[in-house]
Amino acid sequence: MITEEILAKYDMTIGIECHVQLATNTKLFSGADNDARDKAPNSVVSPIDYGLPGMLPVLNRKAVDLAIKAGKALNSQIARVSRFDRKHYFYPDLPKGYQTTQMYQPIIEAGVVHAPLDDGSVVDVRVHHAHLEEDAGKLTHFGDSSLVDLNRAGTPLIEIVSEPDIHSPAAAKAYATELYRLMTYAGVTHGDLYHGNMRFDVNISIAPKGATELGKRAEVKNLNSFKSVERAAEYEFRRQVELIENDGRVVQETRGWDDAKQKTTSQRSKEDAQDYRYMPDADIPPIVLTDEEITRIQADMPRLPGEWRQLLGQLGLDFLQIETLLDAENEYRGRVNILQMIESVIEDPKKAKFVAIWNVNNFVPMLRSDETLAASRIDFLAIELAIYDLIAADKISSTNAKTLFRELITQTSLPDVEQYATDKGYIQMSDASAVVAIVDQVLADPRSAVAIQELKNGNDKVIGYLIGQVMKSSSGQANPALAQKIIRERILN
Amino acid sequence: MTISEVQEQIKASSARAVVEASIAKAKQNAEYNALLSLTEERALERADAVDAGKITGKLAGVPFVVKDNFLAFGAPTTAASKMLAGFDAPLQATAVEKLEAEGAICIGKSNLDAFAHGGSTENSAYGPTKNAYDKTRVSGGSSGGSAVITALDIVPFTLGSDTGGSIRQPASFNGVVGIKPTYGTVSRYGVVAMASSTDTIGSITSNVADAETVMSIMAGRDDRDMTTLPDFFEVPQFVKPGQKIGLIKEFMTDGVDIEVRTKINEYADSLRAKGHTVEEVSLPMLEYSLAIYYIIVPAEISSNLARYDGIHYGYRAEGAKTLAELYGRSRNDGFMTENKRRIMIGSYVLSSGYFDAYYLKAQKARTLLIKQFNDLFAQYDLLIGPVAPTTAFRLGDNTSDPIKMYLEDVMTVPASLAGLPAISVPAGVSQTDMPIGVQLIGPARSDAKLLALARSLETK
Numbered sequence: 001m002i003t004e005e006i007l008a009k010y011d012m013t014i015g016i017e018c019h020v021q022l023a024t025n026t027k028l029f030s031g032a033d034n035d036a037r038d039k040a041p042n043s044v045v046s047p048i049d050y051g052l053p054g055m056l057p058v059l060n061r062k063a064v065d066l067a068i069k070a071g072k073a074l075n076s077q078i079a080r081v082s083r084f085d086r087k088h089y090f091y092p093d094l095p096k097g098y099q100t101t102q103m104y105q106p107i108i109e110a111g112v113v114h115a116p117l118d119d120g121s122v123v124d125v126r127v128h129h130a131h132l133e134e135d136a137g138k139l140t141h142f143g144d145s146s147l148v149d150l151n152r153a154g155t156p157l158i159e160i161v162s163e164p165d166i167h168s169p170a171a172a173k174a175y176a177t178e179l180y181r182l183m184t185y186a187g188v189t190h191g192d193l194y195h196g197n198m199r200f201d202v203n204i205s206i207a208p209k210g211a212t213e214l215g216k217r218a219e220v221k222n223l224n225s226f227k228s229v230e231r232a233a234e235y236e237f238r239r240q241v242e243l244i245e246n247d248g249r250v251v252q253e254t255r256g257w258d259d260a261k262q263k264t265t266s267q268r269s270k271e272d273a274q275d276y277r278y279m280p281d282a283d284i285p286p287i288v289l290t291d292e293e294i295t296r297i298q299a300d301m302p303r304l305p306g307e308w309r310q311l312l313g314q315l316g317l318d319f320l321q322i323e324t325l326l327d328a329e330n331e332y333r334g335r336v337n338i339l340q341m342i343e344s345v346i347e348d349p350k351k352a353k354f355v356a357i358w359n360v361n362n363f364v365p366m367l368r369s370d371e372t373l374a375a376s377r378i379d380f381l382a383i384e385l386a387i388y389d390l391i392a393a394d395k396i397s398s399t400n401a402k403t404l405f406r407e408l409i410t411q412t413s414l415p416d417v418e419q420y421a422t423d424k425g426y427i428q429m430s431d432a433s434a435v436v437a438i439v440d441q442v443l444a445d446p447r448s449a450v451a452i453q454e455l456k457n458g459n460d461k462v463i464g465y466l467i468g469q470v471m472k473s474s475s476g477q478a479n480p481a482l483a484q485k486i487i488r489e490r491i492l493n
Numbered sequence: 494m495t496i497s498e499v500q501e502q503i504k505a506s507s508a509r510a511v512v513e514a515s516i517a518k519a520k521q522n523a524e525y526n527a528l529l530s531l532t533e534e535r536a537l538e539r540a541d542a543v544d545a546g547k548i549t550g551k552l553a554g555v556p557f558v559v560k561d562n563f564l565a566f567g568a569p570t571t572a573a574s575k576m577l578a579g580f581d582a583p584l585q586a587t588a589v590e591k592l593e594a595e596g597a598i599c600i601g602k603s604n605l606d607a608f609a610h611g612g613s614t615e616n617s618a619y620g621p622t623k624n625a626y627d628k629t630r631v632s633g634g635s636s637g638g639s640a641v642i643t644a645l646d647i648v649p650f651t652l653g654s655d656t657g658g659s660i661r662q663p664a665s666f667n668g669v670v671g672i673k674p675t676y677g678t679v680s681r682y683g684v685v686a687m688a689s690s691t692d693t694i695g696s697i698t699s700n701v702a703d704a705e706t707v708m709s710i711m712a713g714r715d716d717r718d719m720t721t722l723p724d725f726f727e728v729p730q731f732v733k734p735g736q737k738i739g740l741i742k743e744f745m746t747d748g749v750d751i752e753v754r755t756k757i758n759e760y761a762d763s764l765r766a767k768g769h770t771v772e773e774v775s776l777p778m779l780e781y782s783l784a785i786y787y788i789i790v791p792a793e794i795s796s797n798l799a800r801y802d803g804i805h806y807g808y809r810a811e812g813a814k815t816l817a818e819l820y821g822r823s824r825n826d827g828f829m830t831e832n833k834r835r836i837m838i839g840s841y842v843l844s845s846g847y848f849d850a851y852y853l854k855a856q857k858a859r860t861l862l863i864k865q866f867n868d869l870f871a872q873y874d875l876l877i878g879p880v881a882p883t884t885a886f887r888l889g890d891n892t893s894d895p896i897k898m899y900l901e902d903v904m905t906v907p908a909s910l911a912g913l914p915a916i917s918v919p920a921g922v923s924q925t926d927m928p929i930g931v932q933l934i935g936p937a938r939s940d941a942k943l944l945a946l947a948r949s950l951e952t953k
Contacts, residue, residue: 095800
């Protein structure tokens with residue numbers, strides 16, 4: 001039995017390799033459609049992807065641009081000269097007999113990812129490098145035969161290789177999640193996890209606490225969710241501790257993740273490891289980049305998660321509010337531009353903060369409870385700004401503001417907001433004489449007598465009852481703050 | 494037979510008559526085994542279209558033949574291998590497309606060493622091609638079929654590929670003009686790859702002017718081949734006297750036939766007679782060029798031939814029980830011995846633990862070789878020497894000794910490794926009437942100048 005005490009005697013060390021599918025229109029070396037989703041097998045394959053005799057790769061410049069953007073997101077330098085190499089092995093999903101990748105001179109140099117954990121602390125994971133490469137096709141096995149689909153063959157990927165800087169399943173998950181955010185914010189990938197747009201290989205080894213040498217590592221391949229990254233790390237840690245505790249030893253091997261059983265299973269050991277016979281690819285000239293090019297491409301990027309955290313923090317949002325916005329941005333990207341709404345008014349910090357908080361407290365929860373909302377073409381920001389003006393002018397209560405927003409976002413076209421609010425009776429009475437009249441009327445009502453007496457006796461809570469009566473008499477239009485002020489003046493002075 | 498003579502014939506008769514005559518002549522010369530296939534039907538259709546004025550261009554109606562490692566319509570592209578037997582190309586090589594766009598008519602595909610691995614066309618899965626001057630001798634290779642077809646006057650020009658001498662050496666053996674241009678001059682798109690860093694496309698013609706015509710059409714940047722250069726192929730009418738020419742000392746040793754050396758010296762004299770200077774120069778790195786070549790090129794071959802695995806197209810062995818057996822048997826049966834030898838050497842030098850010692854070291858030596866060429870070209874306009882150490886040898890003489898066969902390439906591989914333009918032009922015949930070629934090597938992009946100079950010395 002492996003107890004928590006036994007587990008506590010060991011440290012785990014994790015390094016992660018992440019494959020990111022690039023959001024290009026065409027493949028890395030051919031003009032074939034890069035979107036293989038829901039396509040008939042072998043329908044988006046060019047003679048180049050098919051590896052016909054005499055075919056030559058033509059590098060997709062868009063993929064290079066996206067790698068340059070990914071480099072910025074990873075806080076990496078971009079190599080001024082990088083090259084492609086061939087990695088050889090025989091498998092039916094690899095029609096050329098080699099994968100074109102960057103072994104010796106990758107385009108993205110060392111970097112670092114600052115990944116926030118759920119408790120608000122941050123783990124820094126260094127990136128060793130990241131390189132461009134092409135994906136392979138897909139095999140489907142039927143009994144004793146196998147079918148090859150090359151739709152995905154030649155799809156551009158960048159592989160991000162981390163240093164072994166991760167020491168807990170939670171940190172592994174945090175790193176994977178942050179990579180996802182970085183790559184989606186940078187526009188590098190569509191981030192469709194269901195279709196394998198980001199895949200993680202988790203290398204994990206254990207060692208007794210304080211040991212200087214790492215144990216043999218197992219690599220769990222092809223994880224496609226943040227949760228499975230965390231679970232696989234947890235499972236492997238326990239499995240390896242158990243092996244050691246029972247006088248066994250960990251063998252260097254590749255393992256797979258069984259999502260149904262929530263466990264890893266052995267796939268192949270190091271003894272079967274291939275010799276890939278890497279060599280430079282003479283068909284593709286080196287990628288040579290100038291400082292100006294890199295600067296120009298990186299200047300044309302939206303804000304990255306790190307910048308948003310800083311900016312929203314300066315506006316006064318707390319960790320959870322910020323993470324809510326960052327997640328919502330990804331959840332609704334391409335439909336509702338949650339952060340762009342804030343960006344549009346960033347010059348006015350008060351407005352920006354209002355929009356940010358409004359999105360956290362009202363808009364995002366509404367989006368989540370009503371799936372159809374995200375498809376609306378209405379100008380959400382215009383509504384929020386109109387409400388901002390009404391609140392700033394003290395013309396609407398927070399309750400009414402929320403109701404007004406909920407109603408407006410389901411409209412098909414945007415009405416004059418103040419007129420609409422007036423017609424609906426959401427505008428509050430801030431004309432003192434009108435409120436005075438209603439207050440006097442409420443105070444004169446015999447049913448208020450008890451409350452008035454209690455208030456005079458120092459039970460401040462009952463003022464809520466009186467304000468409620470004023471709101472009721474005014475059909476909710478009285479400014480409650482104003483009403484309270486007048487009630488106090490009338491009774492306590 | 495020259496292009497202009499054929500154009501006169503087309504004017505006098507018709508494109509169809511000319512193409513029919515070429516096809517008939519090809520059939521009459523079947524014993525040379527120079528052609529693997531005829532594209533008769535398509536060729537005649539195109540000839541009729543020329544005669545009807547539907548196809549026009551600088552080479553309208555002029556027949557030609559391509560080496561069977563070029564993808565072309567009308568016949569299979571086999572690369573003279575069993576592996577690609579019956580492979581019907583879905584598209585054509587850029588070089589073929591460019592010639593067709595000028596109205597030229599491909600009538601067939603010529604024999605080669607399978608996948609262009611060899612220097613005698615004896616490694617063809619379809620039997621060797623015989624020398625145009627002596628049927629008991631080799632045609633040279635690997636573009637042996639193309640050289641013999643040009644030499645037999647079946648068509649005025651043929652295309653070949655040259656990775657380490659595969660155009661120049663058979664041109665020399667058959668008394669015709671062959672050009673290996675600067676690396677990147679002509680698109681490699683649609684040509685079965687051998688060694689990506691030295692593969693070039695060139696022509697084999699009966700005179701220099703025709704090489705100029707054909708190369709000018711094929712040269713230029715191609716969006717489908719990233720290694721192509723912008724078109725620089727402007728042929729000068731004349732080359733000014735006073736060119737400084739280096740005669741490569743290492744190519745004139747006792748290992749080279751005395752008859753060959755004599756013809757090269759005579760060519761040097763005729764250059765001097767035209768007002769140029771010729772002096773002996775030395776490139777010490779040449780000693781290593783064959784060793785460099787037979788590391789780097791097999792490495793690239795092992796990679797480029799990995800795609801022929803019996804899975805997606807081409808030959809597949811029957812009855813394999815496992816995937817490994819399917820690969821093993823398909824590749825064992827589909828490749829010739831020389832293909833397998835080069836794949837083995839290439840795989841070895843790229844293996845983990847050997848890569849640095851062989852491949853990387855060879856690349857460093859290659860860089861030194863290039864530097865020595867560049868240093869020489871700072872002082873000399875061009876270099877000359879023989880193409881091969883001997884005239885065409887007898888069929889079967891070298892087949893049992895691969896090293897001896899590789900030594901035939903010793904004078905052609907240096908320009909290939911350095912990406913330099915090199916041409917082979919006839920320099921006379923031996924006492925037994927076998928042709929001897931002289932090789933002119935120039936700095937990168939001096940192709941047209943080399944041709945112009947060679948043209949000024951042409952005797953016929």
